[in-house]
Amino acid sequence: MSALRWGRGAAGLRWALWPAGRPCLLAEEGALRGTWGRRRSSASLCEQDHRKDWGHAELLEVLEARARQLQADCVLEVTEKRVDMARLPEAGSSQPPRKAQAGSEAALGLSGRWARKLDKEKRVMQKRKQQLEVKLQQRAEQRARKQQLRVEPRLLNGQLAVRLQQWRLHAHGSPWEEQLAWLLQEAPQRLHSEEEGPVDSLARTHCEGQQQRLLAFLQCCVLVDQLALAHHVLVTQHGRARQQRGLTLPMYNAVLLGWARKGSFKELVYVFFMLKDAGFSPDLLSYAAALQCMGRLDQDASTIQRCLKQMVQDGLQPQELFRSMALCKEAQAALLSAVRKADPTFSLPQPPLPSSQVNTSPLLRDIYDKDCPASYPRQHLPLKTLKSLFQEQLSVEMATTVTVASVEKAPSLTKEVLQARKTLQVLRVQWEAELCRVLRETKASEAHAAREGRPSLFPYLCLLSEGEFARLLLQTLQALPQQGESLLSLAQQLGLRIFNRHVVQRKQLSDEVHALERRYFKYLRQMASDSLVAVSRLPRQHWEALGAPEAPHEQPWPLPVVVQLGKQLAEVLVQTVKMPGHLAERQGSCKLIPVLYHVYSFRSFRQIGILKPHPAFMQLLATAAERTMTFEAAEVPMLCPPLPWTSPHSGAFLLSPTKLMRSMEGTTQHQRLLEACPPTELHGALDALTQLGNCAWRVNSRVLDLVLKLFTAKGCPRLGVPAPPSEAPRPPQGRLLRGASPEHKAELRRELARCLKVAREMHSLRTDALYRLSLAQHLRHRVFWLPHNMDFRGRTYPCPPHFNHLGSDLARALLEFAQGRPLGPHGLDWLKVHLVNLTGLKKRESLQARLAFADEMMKDILDSADQPLTGRKWWMEADEPWQALACCMEIAQAVRARDPAAHVSHFPVHQDGSCNGLQHYAALGRDSVGAASVNLVPSDLPQDVYSGVATQVEVFRRQDAERGVQVAQVLEGFISRKVVKQTVMTVVYGVTRYGGRLQIEKRLRELSNFPQEFVWEASHYLVRQVFNSLQEMFSGTRAIQRWLAESARLIARTGSAVEWVTPLGIPVIQPYHQDAKVLINGGIQSLTFSNSGDTSQKPNILKQKNGFPPNFIHSLDSSHMMLTALHCYRKGLTFVSVHDCFWTHAADVPIMNQVCREQFVRLHSQPILHDLSRFLVERFCSGPRSKKARVARLLDMLLSVPKTGTFNLEQVKRSTYFFS
DSSP states (O other): OOOEEEOSOTTSOOEEEOOOSSOTHHHHHHHHHHTTSOOOOOSOHHHHHHHHHHHHHHHHHHHHHHHHHHHHHHHHHHHHHHHHHHHHHHHTOSSOHHHHHHHHHHHHHHHHHHHHHHHHHHHHHHHHHHHHHHHHHHHHHHHHHHHSOOOSOOOSSHHHHHHHHHHHHTTTTSOHHHHHHHHHHSOOOOSSOOOOOOSSHHHHHHHHHHHHHHHHHHHHHHHTTOHHHHHHHHHHHHTSHHHHTTOOHHHHHHHHHHHHHHTOHHHHHHHHHHHHHTTOOOOHHHHHHHHHHHHHHTOOHHHHHHHHHHHHHTTOOHHHHHHSOOOOHHHHHHHHHHHHHHOTTOOOOOOOOGGGOOOOOGGGTTTTOTTSOOOOOOOSSOHHHHHHHHHHHHHHHHHOEEEEEOOSOOOOOOHHHHHHHHHHHHHHHHHHHHHHHHHHHHHHHHHHHHHTTOOOSHHHHTSSOHHHHHHHHHHHHHHOOTTOEEHHHHHHHHHHHHHHHHHHHHHHHSSHHHHHHHHHHHHHHHHSTTOOOSSOOOHHHHHHHTSSOOOOOOOOOOHHHHHHHHHHHHHHHHHHOEEEGGGTOTTOOSOEEESEEEEEEEETTEEEEEEEEOHHHHHHHHHHTOOEEEEEGGGSOBSSOOEEEEETTEEESSSSOOOSBOOOTTOOHHHHHHHHSOGGGGHHHHHHHHHHHTOEEEEOHHHHHHHHHHHTTTOBGGGTBOOOGGGSOOOOOSOOOTTOOHHHHHHHHHHHHHHHHHHHHHHHHHHHHHHHHHHHHHTTTOOEEOOEEEOTTSOEEESOSSSSTTSOHHHHHTEEESSOEEOTTTHHHHHHHHHHHHHTSOTTSOHHHHHHHHHHTHHHHHHHHHOTTTSOOGGGGSSSHHHHHHHHHHHHHHHHSSSGGGOEEOOEEEEEBSSHHHHHHHHHHTOHHHHHHTTOSOOSSOOOHHHHHHHHHHHHHHHHHHTTOHHHHHTTTTOOHHHHHHHHHHHTTTOOHHHHHHHHHHHHHTOTTSOGGGHHHHHHHHHHHHHHHHHHHTHHHHHHHHHHHHHHHHHHHTTOOOEEEOTTOOEEEOOOBOOEEEEEOOTTSOEEEEEOSSTTSOBOHHHHHHHHHHHHHHHHHHHHHHHHHHHHHHTTOOOEEETTEEEEEGGGHHHHHHHHHHHHHHHHTSOHHHHHHHHHHHHHSOSGGGGSHHHHHHHHHHHOOOOOOOOOGGGGGGOTTSBO
């Protein structure tokens, strides 16, 4: 008999059936018992059960066949034995024949019992098999139902639910159009009574956060063509009563518009059922979706007429569909097709002509007066060159990043360097492939979560390809500093970069890029130097006259979505990117180790999570010395003139999204105010920002060469050139002795902390300088532009952060105007005066004295220009050394020219306000004493308010010293301009006595001969005397400051943030609210961050009170700057500013000075405080709450406007040192 072997089968086991001779049944039974032995498998429990039962079934079939074989063998053996038994007596056998027959019968009986046992077991297993099949089928159906996207909604309103059910069953008798008409006419009803939102501010904030995330999820699903998924999630959320209460009308509209674009009428009606079930009435967008869908499907006119009729009954007019709706051209065409089918005589409302939209502010009347035409300046480049530059900038923004060569000293290409670069290249290829794989898995996981009805990150992960995500993550890894970066900051940066790339990519896929190119080329015809223009207009006016408004802008994502998306990608980077262990240790194995580590650190007494690169990876980067850096396209100056600002979300860069008003990420209150503001009210700010951005720049190559020479050596901190890390102080070497005293240990710890702090500061300064100098080198010999935007007070800033004219002395010295202007008869004199101003040596001297001093120092000036690093180095002693050196070089070129007046100068000359904040306060209060102190009054010599305050404090000190006050006696001889300057400068911007004391304490500690034991007491005494001096010198100023602060405190106590409108029409709201904590759970770390800038939270009373006076003054100085910019532009000047420091060509300084003074007088001739009082009363003291006691106290305060003095503003026009 042959042995039967059965190997590994469905159950994943190996069986062997070996019959050991005739008593084979024991072996069979052993094999049977073995079927229930232990199994090892990584399959799921369901699969394991399935495999086990199928394995048992196969085993039974084998055993059944074996039993039949055994039965046949037994019969043959019995037959043979019968024959043998018959013959045995003849052979002399001792076994009787009857016994042999009994043995054979026993064997047959045993085989029969075994067969019956097998049959019984087979029936049991077949039954179990059938039950398992049913169970598996049920589970598969359940899983399929879960994964199946729901279309039909579950309605909570009984009447609507019955109607939907009846209609669905008899749809052939009641078409979809009838149901839509019925739904539009049906009044909305709620299943439960209308509930108010959460009373608790934290709960309300949480609810608003959830609503923002869900709305953003639905909108993103529609964008990435996952409309069925968006519908499924909306249906799931709507079908649960608790979740339905959090749904908003924009959520339903988002899905409605998606189905309308696809022309899916059935699904659109389903959404209308849910909309009514939730208790909402259709708005303009809802009707637009319905009509757009009917227009695409070419519905009959009667259905469209009924829809339009119901729309009119709801108080909405068809013209509003085309006037106030931001729809794409295709959607507008479908909408117009539907409306005209119902009403063939319908005509589109004509948009108001740009020329008819004029700002009516009295301050801007001259700017927009058609009867006074102006010849606005143009770019200095011809049309062909500007078009070429546009193509370059377009390519940069479409690529979304710019690679710049570093100015760090390049290493020698040794074998070690080449090997390190090769290793990095191999690792990056591996990392990119692995990141793509993990991102696909992550996307599948997020898709599964969305199919369960929860908003997830799935649609956001569909915005870009896995390769684009992987390359972005590797760029982020490359830029990580050695000390790491907080996970929250990194997540926010990643999320914002993804949003920016998505916006740019979406514009590329649409026709926007081609439309922009056509429009921009027409725009350049007015800007180019070689174009003939019939009518000169402001750039914004010209742009608006070229065509229809821009396409709808992309709404920014809520901050929690941005952080959550960035956090997910950062975690993918941490978990995926690994390197061989032998790169960390020479004797290390080839086992992979993480490149990034997640650690915790304390910063400002808070524990934060940090992603820190492995030291071995940083060493590999240092060895490879790849001297390139990657910047976002919006972080680099533009290569062509920026787009003119035409709205709160349109202007500056060609494709990259840019905010008109910069603010903290996550705040929307500023954007809402701007969008609600009439467009004409913003024209002054929009045109001023456009003018500032249209100034063309170039790099001062001579200064750059000198700076690079110092930078690549060991730096020069005294001149603002940071030293490399190798120059950082070293911590104490060696181990701490066992018997060291506690004092010695504490001293060592302090020294170590000091060294680490200095090293971090040096690294930060070095990196900042590296970015600036690398960009300057990249843009050398190029013309570039700096687009501008503003903060919530109206103060303007360049958009590119690393290389602009708002930086330090070094940053300003690297820039000069790309368009030159001949010096003219007085330009050289202004260059000399400007140089003396930069030295800080003659601040209290007249302009004539400064000019004479420059002539006296001409040898030193020329020596500085010719031998800056090897000569007498006079320029290094200046307050602003690099700008002084650049000015020396410009003067040297001018004086050596054959005709200095004809010398074309590109150098910007500055005129700086004299304590500009106090100037505005003195003008507001018509304070004669204060006005004289800050040069609003004509005088032969400039007045120095800081010296004046120091003198007044000295008077108080002498009086106290005579009375025997010890601290006053100690301070004798130590009260100077320098000690009080910072406090006087910042008191106008809201510095408190505590902050002022810290400032004075710092100055006193810098005095080597001042007794340090009296620093604390002396700083208390001095800050009190400084405030008393300011009270005497600026009584009107202090009264206005107190009125503003107290008004803000009372407004905040009513539960509102302080709002006002600047004289140029910019709406302002202070973003100071109680912190709202936002939590993002899961992953390697749960992130909690504060959002204190939105109106859903109660105002922070202290910040509102302290912030209002300085913020209001900042809004006035920004208005003055914008007025000056617009009028200088109208006169053909090149003008830029650094807040209250105005720049222009040397030849144009007198004109700019005249405009600056005229506009200051015009600004403060308006009843600014009374207009503010009137606005605040109307905004916060009207309506139902006006009867409350707090509002009554606020009303009394607002109406008690401080009285003004007798100062005559016209004197400012004759003041030489107002700006000088």
